[in-house]
Amino acid sequence: MGPGYGEQSSWITAFGLLVALVAIVGTQFLDWEWGSGQLVPTLIGVAVAGIAVLAVIRRAR
Numbered sequence: 001m002g003p004g005y006g007e008q009s010s011w012i013t014a015f016g017l018l019v020a021l022v023a024i025v026g027t028q029f030l031d032w033e034w035g036s037g038q039l040v041p042t043l044i045g046v047a048v049a050g051i052a053v054l055a056v057i058r059r060a061r
Contacts, residue, residue, distance in 0.1 A: 012055055019048050 022044065026032035032041040 015051070019044075 023032075026041060026044075032038060
């Protein structure tokens with residue numbers, strides 16, 4: 001583990017918590033249904049999946 005690993009891990013954790021909060025607010029107050037073909041939840045899901053893949057690739061290097 002190189003320098004900055006703890007800082008990167010903290011940012012990933014904070015980002016994960018933010019995504020979870022958006023998911024909860026979206027489903028409870030905005031009537032989002034994940035996987036129903038609605039544009040906003042689908043775009044958020046795709047973006048988060050892409051960021052997760054990039055984080056895994058960076059960590060593997």
